[in-house]
Amino acid sequence: MKPPPMLGEAPIAATIISSPTQISNPMKSMDSIVSLCKRRGFLFQSSEIYGGVQGLWDYGPLGVELKRNLKDAWWRDMIAGHNELVSPAGAPSSFEMVGLDCTILMHPQVWKNSGHYDLFHDFMVDCRESKKRYRHDQVRGRFVEYRETKIFVTTLAEIEHEADEVRRRGMKYFKLRPKNADDLTVGDESITLDKLDSHDEVLGPDAKSLGTLTEPREFNLMFKTTLGALGGEEDTTFLRPETAQGIFVNFKNVLDSSRVKLPFGIGQVGKSFRNEITPRNFTFRSREFEQMEIEFFCHPSQSQAWYGYWRDRRLAWYKSLGLSDEALIMREHHTEELAHYSVGTADIEYAFPFLPEGEYGELEGIAHRGDFDLRSHMEGKLDPSTSPMTVELNENGKPKYRGSGKDLSYRDEESNEKFVPHVIEPSAGADRGVLAFLCEAFTEDEAPDEKGKMQTRTVMKLHPRLAPIKAAVFPLVKKDGMPEVAQEIYGSLKEHFNVFYDAKGAVGRRYRRQDEAGTPYCITVDGESLTDKTVTIRDRDTLEQTRVKIDEIVEVVRERVNE
Ligand code: GAP
Numbered sequence: 058m059k060p061p062p063m064l065g066e067a068p069i070a071a072t073i074i075s076s077p078t079q080i081s082n083p084m085k086s087m088d089s090i091v092s093l094c095k096r097r098g099f100l101f102q103s104s105e106i107y108g109g110v111q112g113l114w115d116y117g118p119l120g121v122e123l124k125r126n127l128k129d130a131w132w133r134d135m136i137a138g139h140n141e142l143v144s145p146a147g148a149p150s151s152f153e154m155v156g157l158d159c160t161i162l163m164h165p166q167v168w169k170n171s172g173h174y175d176l177f178h179d180f181m182v183d184c185r186e187s188k189k190r191y192r193h194d195q196v197r198g199r200f201v202e203y204r205e206t207k208i209f210v211t212t213l214a215e216i217e218h219e220a221d222e223v224r225r226r227g228m229k230y231f232k233l234r235p236k237n238a239d240d241l242t243v244g245d246e247s248i249t250l251d252k253l254d255s256h257d258e259v260l261g262p263d264a265k266s267l268g269t270l271t272e273p274r275e276f277n278l279m280f281k282t283t284l285g286a287l288g289g290e291e292d293t294t295f296l297r298p299e300t301a302q303g304i305f306v307n308f309k310n311v312l313d314s315s316r317v318k319l320p321f322g323i324g325q326v327g328k329s330f331r332n333e334i335t336p337r338n339f340t341f342r343s344r345e346f347e348q349m350e351i352e353f354f355c356h357p358s359q360s361q362a363w364y365g366y367w368r369d370r371r372l373a374w375y376k377s378l379g380l381s382d383e384a385l386i387m388r389e390h391h392t393e394e395l396a397h398y399s400v401g402t403a404d405i406e407y408a409f410p411f412l413p414e415g416e417y418g419e420l421e422g423i424a425h426r427g428d429f430d431l432r433s434h435m436e437g438k439l440d441p442s443t444s445p446m447t448v449e450l451n452e453n454g455k456p457k458y459r460g461s462g463k464d465l466s467y468r469d470e471e472s473n474e475k476f477v478p479h480v481i482e483p484s485a486g487a488d489r490g491v492l493a494f495l496c497e498a499f500t501e502d503e504a505p506d507e508k509g510k511m512q513t514r515t516v517m518k519l520h521p522r523l524a525p526i527k528a529a530v531f532p533l534v535k536k537d538g539m540p541e542v543a544q545e546i547y548g549s550l551k552e553h554f555n556v557f558y559d560a561k562g563a564v565g566r567r568y569r570r571q572d573e574a575g576t577p578y579c580i581t582v583d584g585e586s587l588t589d590k591t592v593t594i595r596d597r598d599t600l601e602q603t604r605v606k607i608d609e610i611v612e613v614v615r616e617r618v619n620e
Pocket of ligand 1: 063298299300301324331333341342343344346348400419421422450483484485486487488490
């Protein structure tokens with residue numbers, strides 16, 4: 058039997074192999090990320106064979122594992138793995154955490170008292186020429202000037218192409234030839250439509266003439282649907298636009314059935330639906346998406362301290378799974394953005410590559426909601442502009458929307474105090490989380506091929522807990538008993554982790570495919586394995602290879618994956 062080749066990335070006898078070289082300009086392009094997601098089966102457009110539907114996305118074989126791993130990590134770290142007997146670092150005290158799984162369709166009164174029926178709006182503009190509809194704060198553009206005429210040219214192009222697209226549209230509008238390109242001045246600043254005072258000089262994203270966009274109008278984002286066969290107005294309800302309300306309306310059920318005591322949190326993971334006017338930026342703004350929400354109930358006097366705790370804890374969670382410090386910010390809402398009953402709201406934001414440099418997109422909001430939700434479901438929708446809050450009345454002086462009339466207050470057994478708890482709400486998006494982790498993981502570096510020649514390598518540096526496949530098992534060649542040993546190792550690992558067996562093609566190419574899938578470890582059975590019962594385990598990020606005993610491989614993978 059020939060010894061295995063020792064060049065480049067072939068398996069080795071002891072340790073260490075040439076490490077990857079960072080590419081000098083590590084700019085992540087959204088186009089490359091989207092194309093990798095489709096090519097490798099992370100994400101597909103929904104109903105693609107019929108031309109797709111905007112704002113709806115399907116997760117492919119790798120994507121579904123990644124998203125499940127993210128949701129499982131959240132559930133384990135926030136709910137199932139929470140130790141209620143100790144007070145975690147930074148927390149005012151110990152606390153309890155439980156879970157729920159509520160329906161997507163709920164009683165229509167829920168959405169009236171939550172405020173979504175009246176207030177869940179976005180501003181949209183219509184184009185009288187193209188008959189298209191856009192979200193007012195999402196259409197970007199720049200001022201363009203040609204011979205004393207200044208107009209505002211908009212586009213929906215991705216940010217990396219935005220300036221070029223504005224120039225192209227400006228040239229077309231002024232009927233300029235390429236040789237006159239220097240006569241056109243395009244402004245340096247890209248701004249959104251909502252920053253303008255008038256639409257008179259605006260060239261809409263799909264229009265040929267100026268001033269075709271209407272004034273902004275409100276548009277409710279909830280999807281309407283009908284319960285039952287009769288279809289009267291009273292049978293109309295909505296697909297939930299957030300999972301939170303299922304938690305509020307079950308507050309009493311949870312208290313009565315699980316005997317939790319304040320402070321405690323209820324978590325839920327599930328689908329939410331919003332009829333976004335201009336869904337865009339890949340999965341960032343989708344019409345169907347999943348949320349991971351906690352409603353944390355506490356005594357009003359403690360709510361500020363708990364708000365601080367959850368802000369810090371949630372930010373640390375994203376970092377623990379690999380989002381970098383530089384790409385994350387915590388944006389505290391200004392006091393004028395806050396409802397008066399709230400002591401604070403902060404967004405955890407990420408520097409998604411589709412945003413201009415220095416801009417960030419929301420990953421998760423942490424809101425102090427006071428007692429607004431529980432009291433609204435108890436007494437009828439509260440008017441958040443009143444202080445102390447009172448029930449909103451209709452023109453006859455009656456409650457605009459009737460509450461449930463159920464007592465959603467809490468009695469402290471020790472002090473006998475009865476009060477409506479305050480709520481801290483850390484509300485995360487699973488799809489936005491997946492997108493942020495995909496963007497963070499996407500890396501292009503240079504690594505040696507089997508002949509030792511440096512080649513550009515695309516590698517998804519996903520945290521091992523999130524990686525769709527934890528390890529891949531290869532026989533170096535398809536003979537000499539190597540496949541049989543590799544299959545046995547694969548079988549023993551598969552009992553514990555999602556692992557992948559691959560015997561096809563050159564081993565270097567198999568490594569590359571796993572790098573793109575984000576697989577942190579590749580295990581290779583080579584000639585030595587047959588004699589000394591060891592295999593190589595290759596680290597995706599450092600390319601380091603070490604030899605480990607076959608009968609220790611499950612433990613080695615478990616330790617490295619940290620599950
Ligand atoms: N219960 C509070 C609530 O729903 P939100 O800020 O509207 O708050 C929470 O949503 C999170 O849900 C966001 O931070 C985001 O991660 C995710 N999310 C909201 N709308 C989304 C959309 N159209 N597509 C994908 N994720 C979305």
